Amino acid sequence: MTLDILDQQLIAAIQDGLELTSKPFARIASQLGISEQIVLNRLQQLKDNGTIKRLGVVVRHRELGFKANAMVVWDIPDDRVNEIAQRIASFECVTLCYQRPRRMPEWSYNLFSMIHGKDRQSVLERLTDLIEILELQDINNKPLFSTRCFKQRGGRYINPDKIIACSILPLNTSLNSPLKTRHIHNDKTGDDFALPLVINHAYG
Amino acid sequence: MLTQLEKQLLNDYQQGMPMVSEPYSEIAREINLKGFSVTEKEVIDTLASLKERGMISRVGPVFQPRNVGSSTLAAIAVPAERMEEVANIVSSFSQVNHNYEREHQFNLWFVVTAGSQDEVEQALYEIEQQTGLSVMNLPMEQDYHIDLGFPLWC
Numbered sequence: 001m002t003l004d005i006l007d008q009q010l011i012a013a014i015q016d017g018l019e020l021t022s023k024p025f026a027r028i029a030s031q032l033g034i035s036e037q038i039v040l041n042r043l044q045q046l047k048d049n050g051t052i053k054r055l056g057v058v059v060r061h062r063e064l065g066f067k068a069n070a071m072v073v074w075d076i077p078d079d080r081v082n083e084i085a086q087r088i089a090s091f092e093c094v095t096l097c098y099q100r101p102r103r104m105p106e107w108s109y110n111l112f113s114m115i116h117g118k119d120r121q122s123v124l125e126r127l128t129d130l131i132e133i134l135e136l137q138d139i140n141n142k143p144l145f146s147t148r149c150f151k152q153r154g155g156r157y158i159n160p161d162k163i164i165a166c167s168i169l170p171l172n173t174s175l176n177s178p179l180k181t182r183h184i185h186n187d188k189t190g191d192d193f194a195l196p197l198v199i200n201h202a203y204g
Numbered sequence: 205m206l207t208q209l210e211k212q213l214l215n216d217y218q219q220g221m222p223m224v225s226e227p228y229s230e231i232a233r234e235i236n237l238k239g240f241s242v243t244e245k246e247v248i249d250t251l252a253s254l255k256e257r258g259m260i261s262r263v264g265p266v267f268q269p270r271n272v273g274s275s276t277l278a279a280i281a282v283p284a285e286r287m288e289e290v291a292n293i294v295s296s297f298s299q300v301n302h303n304y305e306r307e308h309q310f311n312l313w314f315v316v317t318a319g320s321q322d323e324v325e326q327a328l329y330e331i332e333q334q335t336g337l338s339v340m341n342l343p344m345e346q347d348y349h350i351d352l353g354f355p356l357w358c
Contacts, residue, residue: 003272011272017262020248020255022226040223047223051271057217057251058266063258064206064214071306071313082346089348099346100277107310107340112277144313148305151295153261156317 003051006034010042014055015156061116062149068120070143072127073109074136075102081111087134088113093126109142120145206259209235209242209250214260221263274324275317276343279310280335287311290335299327310340 003011009032018024025043029036046052061069076084081099088111089097096114115130117123127143130136206214212235222230228251229244236242254260267273282290287305294314295303303314318324328339 011265011267014265015267017264018227020228020252020263022228022244022248024227025225036225040225044223047220049271050268053266053268054219055223055265056219056221057214057254057263058261059214059218060258060261085346085348095349097348098277098344099348100342100344103340103342107342112342142308144306144308146304146306146313148291149303150291150305151300151303151314153301156298156301 006032006042007046007051010039010046011051014043017058060152065118066116067118068123068145069114069116070120070123070127070145072113072115072141072143074111074113075108075140076111078110084134084136084139085111088130088136091130091134093117094130108140115143207250209240209246210254210259212238212240213247213250213254217263273317273319274321275315276324276328276341277313277315278328278331278342279314279340280312280331280337281310282312282337284311290337293334294331297327297331299323 010028013028013031019027021027023036025039026036029039032039043052043055047055074084074088085097085099088094093115094113095116096112098112099110100112102108102110115123115126117126123145124143127141131139131141213231216235217231221227222234224230226244228247232242232244232247235247251260251263255262280290280294291303291305291312294300294312297316299316299318300314301317303312305311306313316324316327318327325341328341332339
């Protein structure tokens with residue numbers, strides 16, 4: 001995925017959140033010196049090409065009463081990881097599911113999933129259900145409950161100062177600038193998923 | 205406790221919001237179709253209040269892994285008596301956006317996010333230098349999660 005300078009400027013402008021004012025996109029447009037319609041079009045493109053997974057309310061699970069979370073790690077045979085991971089990922093209350101490298105000998109787990117719940121017991125019950133329903137009794141797993149949160153916020157991918165520095169570089173130097181385009185991958189745990197909520201009258 | 209309006213906003217607008225000039229006005233219009241009677245200002249004030257109370261972190265984007273920036277999950281096996289000190293060093297890095305203590309020999313888990321893989325690796329190196337502890341680096345190889353947000357109890 002290649003992001004041009006305008007994409008990067010837009011991402012820098014929205015990564016900490018939209019302003020809670022009547023016309024948040026117009027505010028960004030005036031910051032960047034472009035029209036509101038271009039901001040909306042570009043953001044729509046970034047959504048359409050999958051760069052922005054979603055743009056909306058990002059909830060904080062602990063404050064909403066989902067106080068327990070376990071990072072459940074699995075040691076899955078390499079030839080089965082794809083199939084099993086897809087089934088774990090689609091199980092209810094699993095909010096993240098990533099494959100990562102093993103680091104032998106101290107770390108043998110290659111799949112990471114996150115399960116949230118009101119309390120420790122409900123997370124463990126959910127995990128028990130998951131293992132039974134998906135028939136994963138033969139797969140070694142370990143739930144790592146979080147006992148303390150030292151820091152939690154959205155990732156800051158782009159330093160706005162660096163974009164400005166990049167965009168005023170002479171043309172011949174900017175051609176090879178690593179900031180001109182980006183082709184990289186990222187990662188996350190914690191708050192960056194849609195937490196399924198229930199409204200009593202809608203789903204009671 | 206959450207009001208009906210707060211629940212509606214939390215439930216209906218995680219996956220997306222109207223991409224129009226006045227999105228909060230459009231949200232008010234959409235919600236009013238469901239029997240509410242709210243103004244744009246009430247929507248804005250309610251979101252601001254949810255944010256102030258820490259229940260939402262932002263009205264903003266979640267980026268697709270692999271498309272924007274670079275990041276990794278990392279862990280350190282911290283001696284119990286050094287946990288606070290080491291956790292504070294790790295949290296002090298602006299590239300660290302999540303930092304949790306977890307129940308395992310590897311007891312400090314954090315996410316490092318930056319514009320490039322080099323910047324991520326530089327931050328990990330500096331964390332090792334400042335803490336004197338080795339960092340286990342576990343970059344994502346594959347994302348299996350589909351962010352659908354089914355309505356259910358967790």
